[in-house]
Amino acid sequence: MSGTFFGLGVGPGDPELLTLKAHRLLQRVDVVCFITNKDGYSLAADIARESLPTTRRQRHLPIEIAMCRDRTLIEQAYDQAAAQIGEALDHGHDVAFLCEGDPLFYGSFAYLLARLAPDYPCTSVPGISSLQAAGSALTQPLTTQGDRLAVISGLEDERDLLDALERFETVFIMKGGRRRHHIAAVIERAGRAHECAYLEHISTPAETRLRTLSRLPDGPGPYFSVFVVSRHHRSTP
Template identity: 45%
Template structure:
């Protein structure tokens, strides 16, 4: 293994390039090969966020681009990961260090987790943490996620209506990530649990098209963008 390259999972943060850590920038600049996911249009959010660091590189090798179909079917996604991992493994076997760019934090709802699980038993892996969209949302709202003894829960829009409703009833603070197609279901759960007034909504945090909606009753009851989330906290926080 000593002659193999190292796989770095590099968190590039939620969208604002200035939120890249110094360590992330260094590993991007020093890596032999850069890898990242790209959508069906060929665009990569992670690459766009890290572009300032990428511009400082003098690349000698092509990037490894993993085309990811926007589908709820995991078979297609797993096939894409398998193909990308084959290319990454080939580079690592040649002694090349690979930096895999991942939005937010690599191991918090991060795509790098699926790459790492396929390679960690064969190669050395290091993870460079990044700022998550959850913490960026709290900063954008200038609103604490939790205080004192409040309970806190992070969920995905992929959870069922029943699971979302249960979390909203049980926890003081709830963040629902990857709202996108689940936005109608989330709005319904907020209304049914009487947490609508506690909720705030964000899209594309830290990017030019950032949107913040503090009154979620104003949201259209239809699908939103993939990069969106809800932050739900108690209005009256008192001295819990």
């Protein structure tokens, strides 16, 4: 009998935002898998470190995936990871794959799920996403009754960004750090700069919250950054 593959959401950064269900699962699974950068660091594993067992042996399976736009290399890395995870599952070991935020909200788990679900039992443990964490960090509603919410990647072209800004009361723009000044210019063009906040590394010690785009630093920002454009925005803390 094969093991089960779990996509496990560890939340946006604060270890205390890990759910009890995720914590308990981490205590019992045989293998914990996570993505690392080229230096071997994994934010997801760092978030979950306090929930890993100390009284029993557990195998850790790091997977290096380059942060690049070459999808061929990235798909090859997922293929290799799926093969390693599949081997563990074949031996009856349960495997938990750690994901920042929620596994199925822009999560890498989706790519492994597509490869493994046809042959193995798979399930997901939800985590607090950057969307929810941003609303909490700003202490403002993301939506209220009658509002429409759009979630869009900061990598989308200007036309799609403008369309979302024109049609939705709240627009959540993810992964916009590298293009943050371009995105800010689009938000200005849409006439909604006064409704915008910019956040980085939400719920971590490095968290940055800017309630006005005029304070946006020069140059590109980090991968873990978001814009929240909302009718409910308050420009003062």
